[in-house]
Amino acid sequence: MDIQDIKNRFGIIGNSPLLNRAIDIARQVAPTDISVLITGESGSGKEVFSHIIHHISARKHGPFIAVNCGAIPEGTIDSELFGHEKGSFTGAHESRKGYFEVVNGGTIFLDEVAELPLGTQARLLRVLESGEYLRVGSSKVQKTDVRVIAATNVDVYDAVQKGKFREDLYYRLSTVPLKIPPLRDRKEDIYLLFRKFIADFTNKYRTPSIALDADAQQILTNYSWPGNVRQLKNVTEQIAVLEKDRNVNAQNLLNYIPQENATNLPMRISKESKEDFSERDILYKVLFDMKRDMVDLKKLVAEIIRDGVNSQSLRENPQLYNQLLHHEGDFPAPPVIGNQAPLVLHNHDAPVQHEYNFTPHTEEEDESLSLVDKESDLIKKALKKHKGKRKLAAQELGISERTLYRKIKELNLN
Numbered sequence: 001m002d003i004q005d006i007k008n009r010f011g012i013i014g015n016s017p018l019l020n021r022a023i024d025i026a027r028q029v030a031p032t033d034i035s036v037l038i039t040g041e042s043g044s045g046k047e048v049f050s051h052i053i054h055h056i057s058a059r060k061h062g063p064f065i066a067v068n069c070g071a072i073p074e075g076t077i078d079s080e081l082f083g084h085e086k087g088s089f090t091g092a093h094e095s096r097k098g099y100f101e102v103v104n105g106g107t108i109f110l111d112e113v114a115e116l117p118l119g120t121q122a123r124l125l126r127v128l129e130s131g132e133y134l135r136v137g138s139s140k141v142q143k144t145d146v147r148v149i150a151a152t153n154v155d156v157y158d159a160v161q162k163g164k165f166r167e168d169l170y171y172r173l174s175t176v177p178l179k180i181p182p183l184r185d186r187k188e189d190i191y192l193l194f195r196k197f198i199a200d201f202t203n204k205y206r207t208p209s210i211a212l213d214a215d216a217q218q219i220l221t222n223y224s225w226p227g228n229v230r231q232l233k234n235v236t237e238q239i240a241v242l243e244k245d246r247n248v249n250a251q252n253l254l255n256y257i258p259q260e261n262a263t264n265l266p267m268r269i270s271k272e273s274k275e276d277f278s279e280r281d282i283l284y285k286v287l288f289d290m291k292r293d294m295v296d297l298k299k300l301v302a303e304i305i306r307d308g309v310n311s312q313s314l315r316e317n318p319q320l321y322n323q324l325l326h327h328e329g330d331f332p333a334p335p336v337i338g339n340q341a342p343l344v345l346h347n348h349d350a351p352v353q354h355e356y357n358f359t360p361h362t363e364e365e366d367e368s369l370s371l372v373d374k375e376s377d378l379i380k381k382a383l384k385k386h387k388g389k390r391k392l393a394a395q396e397l398g399i400s401e402r403t404l405y406r407k408i409k410e411l412n413l414n
Contacts, residue, residue, distance in 0.1 A: 026178060063104075
């Protein structure tokens with residue numbers, strides 16, 4: 001049986017390469033008895049693939065049962081799956097066969113398998129490894145020959161890392177992993193599915209046929225469909241029953257499609273948190289910019305000395321000239337090497353001279369990078385620059401005046 005035959009038999013609509021790949025995997029694994037773990041979002045059609053695997057396998061004449069593990073209470077799940085003996089718990093008035101006993105020789109589909117309690121997971125692992133199990137309240141070992149197909153819409157490996165799912169069971173179930181693509185990754189199939197569903201529903205409810213204009217088709221295709229095929233089918237049924245205008249335009253279609261919530265919005269923070277974050281961000285930026293400028297400046301000076309560049313070259317580089325002119329306190333005056341003349345900088349036409357004796361030494365000084373010290377120093381400089389006017393100093397620092405008052409008090413700068 002090829003892929004197209006499987007589509008026709010099980011009513012699968014679509015030509016997406018991802019869909020075809022999933023069907024091909026199901027077709028290849030069906031003749032074997034190995035376990036299959038089907039993963040995919042809710043509504044993507046995982047149960048359909050369990051039917052494909054069963055009905056084209058050697059067990060096709062045996063029983064098939066689908067069990068929603070998430071819908072069975074934790075206290076009764078063991079009894080449902082493995083059966084119980086009379087009197088084994090309150091309300092057990094008679095013995096009862098479990099699903100693994102009833103489906104002997106067939107296939108059991110465990111939907112939402114990640115919802116199983118850890119104790120039940122241990123029992124399931126034993127069935128998978130040896131075909132043995134115990135009824136609740138019994139010490140007699142039972143045997144069964146059942147093929148297990150499991151499905152989940154959660155990341156099972158992540159559940160393993162969090163201790164919510166047994167690692168050994170995960171590897172035993174996922175002998176062959178089968179991933180069902182979400183509808184948003186099958187955009188070429190969306191309109192095909194809509195046409196199939198609308199034909200079915202208009203025929204079922206005896207309503208006139210529905211047609212979408214070009215804009216409506218584009219909206220239908222570009223919508224993310226978080227509920228996948230199930231959601232698309234639901235929306236199509238609403239349109240078939242409720243829509244008065246049988247030629248549906250974009251505006252009419254939007255009445256049936258829920259508005260998508262944005263998930264990439266920034267986190268809302270309080271005014272105080274925003275203020276503290278801005279202050280910290282500014283401090284880091286100022287500190288690292290200062291450090292980088294100092295290192296770059298020292299390297300430039302060392303290159304000038306090494307290459308024998310005279311002061312005329314400095315005047316041709318105004319940026320470097322201004323850096324040297326305004327940072328004379330940042331450089332110590334080491335002794336003159338040999339008969340080397342000191343480097344003299346002339347401030348254009350001004351007669352003032354700044355004499356420096358540099359050595360070609362580019363290693364960084366071991367200076368303090370304490371945020372408290374730097375923060376205190378920056379605040380002092382800002383206050384000095386603005387002659388104690390705190391409002392202007394706060395604007396210079398890029399923080400609020402209230403924050404400046406608090407910092408002055410914390411750092412004892414009064």
